[in-house]
Amino acid sequence: MNRRHFLSLAPAALSVAGGAVVSSSLTGCKEKVDAQVLRFGHFPNITHVQGLVAHQLSRQGKGWYEEKVGVKVEWFTYNAGPSATEAIFSGALDVTYIGPSPVLNAYSKSKGTEMRVLAGGANGGNSLVVRPAANINTPADFKGKKIASPQLGNTQDIQLRAFLAENGLNITQTGGDASILPTQNPDQLSLFQSGDLDAVWTVEPWVTRLELEAGGKIFLEDKDTNVTLLAASAAFVKDRPEQAKKLATAHAELTAWIKANADEAKKLISAELKELMGKAPSDELLTKALSRTVITDTVSRESMDKMVASAQKVGFLKDIPGLDQLFPKL
Template sequence: MNKFRFVFAAILTLSIVITGCASKEADKSTSAAATPSSKKETSYEGLTVNIGVQGSGGLFGKAREEKWFEQEFEKLGVKVAWAEFQSGPPMTEAMASNRLDFAGLGNMPVVAAQAAGIPFKIISEALDGKNNVAIIVKKNSSIKSITDLKGKKVAVAKGSNAFNFLYRGLETGGLKGTDIEAIQLQPDEAQAAFETGGVDAWATWDPYITLNTLTDKGTVLADGGQLGVLSPSFYIVRQEFADKYPDLVTLYLKVLEKSRLWEDSHLEEAQKRYAAEYKVPLPVIQGMRTRSTGINIPVADDVVAELQKTADFQFEVKNIRKKIDVSKVVDNQFITEALKNKLP
């Protein structure tokens, strides 16, 4: 199942898990902050932009193959370096040490990074988070609603988007965290426990949702859209980079939008490409897209409000050490400009 967890992270550019590190390429490249301009602040001389991705394919795969980012940035004399990660938290850690300028990641790493004082800005929304995280049960389970989870064993990966979704979801059914027996398991272990009946339910993300529903091993008890508990993902930029090079932030989003539009207009080709890249059945790729289609739009007020609920909850359960105002890190000026003047 490891390959499927990797697929999700690669295709959506974000996921929603906990470990990993920067690639050797990122370590060798010169970050924007580590290479201050010898001329004016607006000069790009000697500048290398470090772009973080989760996995080597997916949405960014075509762009990297065609060198769309390199072509546009090199027009300004700016080089591009790529850094591959397995999840979001290592991305924010790399940003904190000035080794990464751009990243795409889920709501949990964003909240944790802000609480840790890492300087960054959210520059667009990457995923609406309605259906990409869910609680699943066996197809013949007697559990039919959230309230039926009382006294049951529920598998979940602590610190993941699913962890946040599960505990906030319980509240919608009038339950508390103490009303269930949470079994802390990573996806590989949780899959086995789910299949053998070691747990009664599983709070997880795609591709595990799609894999289990496609094979009739499980069914969705509730997802974000049903409970009103969303797990959105975002594109972020290192704060110092945005302050120094705002035009390059806009350019990054323009090329990203070009990549997204290519996928939309070549969907069959793109999905076959993804299936071949990661050696998984095409229906898995197709199913994942129906649950979570990538976007690149300004962060709306209701999304900010939902992210604030996540931050407040994480503070209440002591996963973060201080209260934060998530609106302080949201900056829509770059995506607004990027969408006004799209690349051909």
């Protein structure tokens, strides 16, 4: 079984085997691809369950994807999807767990030539959390409030903007009836605690942390959205079709294994979050966050179509090709 070399990663940065740490946005040209290396991304979120489990197994020398796909895996972590799609565009990443909005945005910008979805990853696991002292009881109460999302254009950012617009608030990218402040997840927590944020739309485990550590209250829980997908660069699918097929199969098998071995998977998730965040989550936090996250390997076209409509409504997508090409036949 292949082992891989790992270096700790800062949010929204890439760690490259060999020691260099570079921002994905600084990579100006396509890298030469080693077909025996799979460059794999995920976020330090509970909604990326399979990524957390597989990453931890790689650390332990028990690589799931290494064995099933027959490659060396190099892991990279990001704060949110737009950073991961930058890496895809630059040729620095082959495959990643990611939310639907950045995938659709990249697909649209490339006129359908970039991004391919191999499978679903998780549904739900994201909520709009409010600070009790902000006195938010109805959608109209968000007027004049400061609300955070993980990153401009990421899935929760689009959901937040669409929700506010649907409830009569005029929202622009720079202001409007409420201030939407794209903020990295760790910073959301401290700003929420200090009263500098009135609400946050984010994913697990941050939703539960806002509840347990900052007294946040869930205003709206999304239980249905395909919050995580397994997506790849178009070049990976085209040039390495057998690996793409094996990867999708291995992902489905890992999803089934996690469901059948919940306690063992929970330990792996906890260990990986400790590596990435510097501290293991409490059992209460992990149990609650996982209970709100439904892992899957299925993509909901209905959910994807809804995300397209939401992104178009708030001005993040204009013209987008038909989605059939986004879902390759492996």
